[in-house]
Amino acid sequence: MVASSVLGFPRIGANREVKKAVEAYWAGKISVDDLTKAAADVKKTSWTSIKERGVDFVPSGDFSLYDHVLDHSAAFNVVPKRYVGQGLAPIDIYFAMGRGRQADKVDVPASEMKKWFDSNYHFVVPEVSEETEFKLNFNKAVEEFKEAKAAGVTTRPVVLGPVSFLVLSKASKEAPAGFQPISLLPKLLPVYKTLLTDLKAAGAEWVQIDEPILVLDTASALEKQYTTAYEALSPIAPKIMLTTYFSRLDSNVSFVAKLPVAGLHIDLDRAPGQLDEVLAAVKPTSIVLSLGVVSGRNIWKADFAAAIKLGQKAIDSLGADRVIIATSSSLLHTPVTLASEKKLTAEQKDWFSFALEKAAEVATIAAALSGSQDAAVTAALEANKVSIAKRREFESTSDDTVRKRVAAITPDQLERKSPFAVRKEIQAKHLNLPKFPTTTIGSFPQTKEIRQARAKLGKGEITTEEYDDFIKKEIETVVRFQEKIGLDLLVHGEPERNDMVQYFGEQLNGFVFTQNAWVQSYGSRYVRPPIIVSDVSRPGPMTVRWSSYAQSVTEKPMKGMLTGPVTILNWSFPRADVSRELQSKQLALALRDEVIDLEKAGISAIQVDEPAIREGLPLRRSDWDAYLKWAVDSFKLSTAGVTDQLQTHSHFCYSDFDDIFPSIQRLDADVISIEASKADMKLLNTFKQYGYSNQIGPGVYDIHSPRVPGEQEIKDRLASMLAILPDSLLFVNPDCGLKTRGWKETEASLVNLVAAAQWARQTY
Ligand code: GLN
């Protein structure tokens, strides 16, 4: 018999119950008990509904109120000193680590967040040093295993593996230079031993141990650590399903197949090519192979025939009892259920599968491979064949105008007319900005009133005219506010945008939208990625009207605001039938037209945000060049169609790009703003080392937390930046958009920012 498995599930709940409860708890509106209850209900529903779909291995322990890596840190006592001894309850320490805390005399910033591999999910980075005293504060794996059992579901608990946990950690401030978190493995293993011993005692037959680090190039140097860890753990643990995802094992398979584990999971959605090599490596062992054939990263219905073919190949080599059909990764990156979508057409609905539907898919594929004659299985196979055929037919249609335009792109379309040094002079005259110009990243607080107005428009309770008037007033308020506090390069505040990707998708051809398809980005922040289903083009201007309105109410220069092609692509669910490169270039052409239209309308600075350019980077280095070529070309294509006097900006929400620096340079944006508030000054040294000569706005404070940075704190930050960067290059700005913030902290923070910039003008 071929078994089926799901590696992890969305945490939000079909009706966003968890998000709402977490936010209500933060607001002091509900108690810890209420929060626990809301979470328990959602977990129970997930477990039972996955089981009802016929899945053999149902995950538990993957649920989280904020982030699963943070859960491990809290459980292992990896809690930085700054959060301890402040009189906070454990749950509040946990949330303080995730999002910072500023209340009742407690003032601590959030821990650093990083992207989870190549996804748009962010994890809270654990901080460790030789002083870290690992101990098991609580055993979430056991607790949730029991909780599921009580709900009638025997699960396969999910635990993040010790090697991945440490490799994802960073050295804390106290650690000596050169300290490597992985050196703590011998100290951490006893805690895992306790965790897994208890799990076995609680009756778990299997445990899923995630070691996603194994798909990275760096894992090849970790053979010794992996061997040590799994030799220590497997004798005392339940049967270990060693789980990898998002890319391929490549040469690491040679040592992975020798580890004393009972099972190995590989991602055949992202890396179908690895099957042969992995089969050859595990064949002589007794390892059960779990095949990730149903995508945990996309929303397209699985092609059963193709999955069955892969499954059969594995069965022919290993026998049915050694094969499991699984989702490629956790379904965390997909929405809960298609059943919540009321507005998709029947044709569209037939193309997609969300998490619950995917659970049914793995069960059906496994049943088919087990030779099931069950009528329901036969019917599901037949229905899938029909759906896939219909989708292929739809995919064969194309927009020839766009296809031809992409084919005709020439190298000169990617370059500005003059080099940066020339442009800089022209722009200085045109924009007339002071030294250390202050600006923001685009959005201002998306208040309840703004969201309500949008909802009312959606329901037809107000007219488009009334809505437009409302937006105009919001823009004017934001403009007046910026004038009042003395910002130099203004923005319109983006009140008209529901989301930086959705807003553009809605105005482009080729996209489909959902009502309820929320996917976690970080903490309680969820996004609703649009779906690209066909060729993309721009029927007309998208932002010109609002940007020119904003410019019309002020003498100060207004910065136009667009989301870049690579980010729109990465934060959408892409098509699976054509390359990402083609989709990105189609988006770039649409944005190029928009940029040109904005300049014609009198806008003199335009920011094209590309926060996702790094996230889209393939996990294996050998795939980088090809990606970076088309990604950077796409950005350049969208921004290079303007005159020298237009100042282009770009924004990235992260700062580790030491390793892709030449590509950042090749973007040739006049100004780039980056996150530098949490990531020390390492990055600025990289700019210096490469002799980066365009302008830079390293974020001077962290907007991901409600905490207000003091004026002195910002001055100190500017001073340390100016110790590295030439003063002619520096812009002063927060590290990201302000849409998730309230007005109170926004005003206080920006006033301090402007004061710090004024101080810098006098001091440097
Ligand atoms: N302009 C966008 C904003 O300010 C950028 C957001 C982002 O980089 N994530 O909201």
Ligand code: ZN
């Ligand atoms: Zn950002």
